[in-house]
Amino acid sequence: MLFGAVPIVWSAIMSFQNNQLTGNTSYVGLRNYRLMLHDPVVAQAVQHTFVYTALFVPGTMIVGLFLAVAMNRKIRFISLYRTAAYATMAISTISEAIVFIWLFDPSYGVVNYFLSLLGIPQQQFLNDPSQALYVIVIMTIWGWTGFSVVIYLAALQGVPQMLLDAAAVDGASKWTTFRRVTLPLLSPASFFLAIWLTINAMQLFDEVYLSTAGGPLNATTVLVYYLYEQAFQNFNFGYASAIAYLLFLIIIVVTAVQFRVGRRFTYYRS
Amino acid sequence: MTAPAQAIPGRRFRLPFSPWHLVLVPATLVLIFPFVWLIVTSVETPAEALHFPPILIPHELHFANYSNALAAAPFGRFFFNSAVVAVTTVLCNLVFCSLAGYAFARLRFLGRGALFAVIMATLMVPFQVTMIPQFIITKWLGVHVLAGVGIDHLGALILPNAATAFGIFFLRQFFRTLPVEYEESARVDGASRLKVLWHIVLPLSLPALATLAALTFLDSWNNFLWPLIVVTSNNQMTLPLGLATFQGAHSTEWTLLMAGNVMSLAPMLLIFFVAQRYFVRSVAATGLAGT
Numbered sequence: 001m002l003f004g005a006v007p008i009v010w011s012a013i014m015s016f017q018n019n020q021l022t023g024n025t026s027y028v029g030l031r032n033y034r035l036m037l038h039d040p041v042v043a044q045a046v047q048h049t050f051v052y053t054a055l056f057v058p059g060t061m062i063v064g065l066f067l068a069v070a071m072n073r074k075i076r077f078i079s080l081y082r083t084a085a086y087a088t089m090a091i092s093t094i095s096e097a098i099v100f101i102w103l104f105d106p107s108y109g110v111v112n113y114f115l116s117l118l119g120i121p122q123q124q125f126l127n128d129p130s131q132a133l134y135v136i137v138i139m140t141i142w143g144w145t146g147f148s149v150v151i152y153l154a155a156l157q158g159v160p161q162m163l164l165d166a167a168a169v170d171g172a173s174k175w176t177t178f179r180r181v182t183l184p185l186l187s188p189a190s191f192f193l194a195i196w197l198t199i200n201a202m203q204l205f206d207e208v209y210l211s212t213a214g215g216p217l218n219a220t221t222v223l224v225y226y227l228y229e230q231a232f233q234n235f236n237f238g239y240a241s242a243i244a245y246l247l248f249l250i251i252i253v254v255t256a257v258q259f260r261v262g263r264r265f266t267y268y269r270s
Numbered sequence: 271m272t273a274p275a276q277a278i279p280g281r282r283f284r285l286p287f288s289p290w291h292l293v294l295v296p297a298t299l300v301l302i303f304p305f306v307w308l309i310v311t312s313v314e315t316p317a318e319a320l321h322f323p324p325i326l327i328p329h330e331l332h333f334a335n336y337s338n339a340l341a342a343a344p345f346g347r348f349f350f351n352s353a354v355v356a357v358t359t360v361l362c363n364l365v366f367c368s369l370a371g372y373a374f375a376r377l378r379f380l381g382r383g384a385l386f387a388v389i390m391a392t393l394m395v396p397f398q399v400t401m402i403p404q405f406i407i408t409k410w411l412g413v414h415v416l417a418g419v420g421i422d423h424l425g426a427l428i429l430p431n432a433a434t435a436f437g438i439f440f441l442r443q444f445f446r447t448l449p450v451e452y453e454e455s456a457r458v459d460g461a462s463r464l465k466v467l468w469h470i471v472l473p474l475s476l477p478a479l480a481t482l483a484a485l486t487f488l489d490s491w492n493n494f495l496w497p498l499i500v501v502t503s504n505n506q507m508t509l510p511l512g513l514a515t516f517q518g519a520h521s522t523e524w525t526l527l528m529a530g531n532v533m534s535l536a537p538m539l540l541i542f543f544v545a546q547r548y549f550v551r552s553v554a555a556t557g558l559a560g561t
Contacts, residue, residue, distance in 0.1 A: 007403030008395050014402065067297060075288040083543070084298045086550060087305070090542035092492040094510040095535040098517055099304045102311065102524055110307055110324045145301060147553060154554035192557055203396055206494045210514055224398050232499055237402050244399040251396060 015241035025238070032242035042243065044218055045226045046250070048133060052222060053201040053254075055137045056144075061193050063141060064148025065186070069178075071149065072156040082149070089146035093206035100139035101126065101211050129219035132212050136220060140207055144200075148193055155189035156182070184267045191262045195255060202251050223247045312336070312528035319524045335529035342519075342526065345533045347505055348512035353537075355427045355508055356490040363486045364479055366433035371441030372467050376453070386442075393435040397495070404430055405499055426500045427508065431490065437482050444478040445471060484545070484552035491538055509534045 015032055036042050071082050088096075103111050104125040112122050126132045159182055167177040205224040208214060214221035214229070223243065231240035285292075311319050312335055314328040339345065373379070374386050392400075408430070412420010419425035452474075453466050461469070472479065497511040507515065513534045520526050542549055 007400035007407070008392065010403035010406075011399055070290050070293050070297065073288070073290060075290060077291075077294075081294045081298050083546065084301050086546060087539065087542065088301065089488070089549065089553065090538045091535055092494070092510045092513075092538070094494055094514050094517075095531050096304075098513065098527060098531050099308045102528065103304060103307060105524075108320050108322050108324065108524070113323045116323070142301070142304065150550050150553045151557035154557055189557060199396070203398060206510075209494075209498075210517065227398055228495070231402055232405075237406075241399075241402055244396075244402070248396060248399050252394075 011241040011244060014238050015245050028238070032239050035239065036242050036246060041218060041221060041226060042246070045221045045223045048220060049202055049204070049222045049250075052133060052137060052204060053198055055134070056140055056201045057194060057197045059137065059141045060144045060148050060197055061190060063145055064152050064193070067145065067149050068152030068156055072153060082153075085149045086146045088143055089150070091143060093143065094210060096139060096143045097207045097210040100135070100142070104135050126211055127216055129217045132216060132220045136204075136207050136211065140204070144197065148197075151189050151193055152186065155186050159185045187266045188268060191266045194262065195258055198254060198258065199251060202247065202254070223250075308528050308531060311524055312532045314525055316523065316525050332525070335525045336533065339526050339530040339533065343512060343516045343530060344504065345512065345530060348507055348509045348534070349537060351424060351506065352491055352508040355424055356487050358428050359431050359490040360483050360486045362428065362432035363434060363437045364483060367437030367441050367482065368467065368472060368479070370433065370438045372445055372471060374438065374442045375445035376450070377463070389435045389438055393439060401496065401499065408500055421500050422502050422506055424506060427493075427497055430496070434486070437486065440482055441475070441478060444475055448474050480548055481552040481555045484548050485556065488549070
């Protein structure tokens with residue numbers, strides 16, 4: 001309770017205070033929220049958070065679904081393939097970020113080398129405001145591959161062979177069977193993944209902190225990163241609390257929309 | 271897939287292996303390439319690492335990076351801290367979440383519904399909303415109650431996560447699926463509630479407890495933001511924070527960084543390979559519970 005319920009109320013109160021950690025706090029009503037509405041960095045952070053989420057969530061789901069379908073069969077080396085995918089789950093966000101900073105290093109990175117083999121000129125990646133966020137999308141998709149493969153594989157193993165056989169008997173092609181039978185049966189898993197990944201995407205922090213610190217030129221400042229800056233670098237606890245509640249509100253609204261839309265496309269047996 | 275010219279009529283050309291290998295081999299190469307590159311760089315000389323085009327196979331194994339990294343930052347200490355925090359957090363969660371979960375599943379007490387609703391509500395609030403008050407509480411506890419749980423102590427990494435709303439909810443749901451008859455007959459025979467929990471409910475709940483343990487362990491091991499806020503001194507850092515700080519100090523010494531990174535992720539990777547089944551089943555369980 002002390003670390004769960006109390007802080008929720010406390011930070012709500014703080015969001016109405018001018019709390020600078022210097023000792024004197026005063027109630028300022030809605031000033032923090034009004035400041036937030038006019039803060040251009042907040043607007044940028046919201047935009048980046050949405051762009052990141054809109055790329056990361058479908059990206060991770062497609063990669064996970066594709067690999068899970070490929071791995072859902074008994075062929076040689078299959079446990080080797082699966083282990084390679086699962087292993088990404090064991091890597092901390094920090095380890096992941098450090099490896100990817102090195103892979104995408106503008107001067108010595110191996111990715112630039114592979115691109116040069118294809119005749120593509122040297123890229124600045126994390127140093128380029130127009131690319132940095134996309135590099136973070138790629139590294140986090142890699143980091144979440146194991147998770148989405150596990151979820152989709154578990155769901156695929158719940159698809160009854162009988163239904164697939166029945167579709168084949170009726171003359172449906174493999175692709176049609178996948179689209180009309182397998183995919184609907186996977187929809188609860190897709191629904192879960194969409195919600196789970198979205199909540200996590202909106203809370204992106206570790207990779208940004210390590211690889212770009214919000215830069216270059218705020219190009220990767222997402223909400224949680226800005227919140228962290230305000231709270232623990234500028235010690236504006238009141239303002240940071242207001243940003244935290246904005247984040248909470250956004251997560252609630254987005255998840256609620258996902259639930260409404262998702263229910264229509266989710267098929268539950270039973 | 272087209273048949274080769276003049277193949278036997280009616281028989282299509284077949285690969286000697288499943289065509290899915292053609293998909294899975296490149297996909298796996300992409301997935302493990304970051305690992306491979308990490309290890310390759312960690313045994314190169316700094317000059318080799320800063321060579322463009324990159325040297326894909328180092329001329330000789332340069333293990334000095336590892337001893338240099340160990341000399342530059344106490345990775346053993348980080349590992350020890352991470353292990354202490356993760357193991358203690360797992361044990362605390364198993365104890366407290368079982369107790370609370372059992373109370374919510376079986377006991378009738380005043381305000382049970384309301385209390386459970388509050389816990390469920392905290393489940394939905396992102397950590398970032400509560401982290402500032404948690405920071406202030408931790409600071410206060412360290413000054414006024416017990417230094418060991420205050421700022422810059424390992425206790426501060428354990429206490430806020432010692433019982434999680436998720437754990438309570440997860441175990442409550444599981445306990446409710448158990449047949450209540452065993453418990454009732456034990457109660458009739460005079461066993462106390464705690465005895466019933468310890469001798470009957472928990473042995474029946476081992477899969478759920480293992481799942482909770484695996485998920486809590488992963489969470490604790492990889493946690494970064496909270497240690498970043500409350501820990502400042504080197505010898506209290508966990509692996510992710512220690513590694514991040516190491517990166518900040520040596521951001522262009524790639525061979526050193528990669529050696530440190532290998533040492534940081536090797537323990538978890540080993541645990542993961544040994545207990546892969548448990549981890550996979552646990553993660554799958556959250557998915558199935560959510561659907």
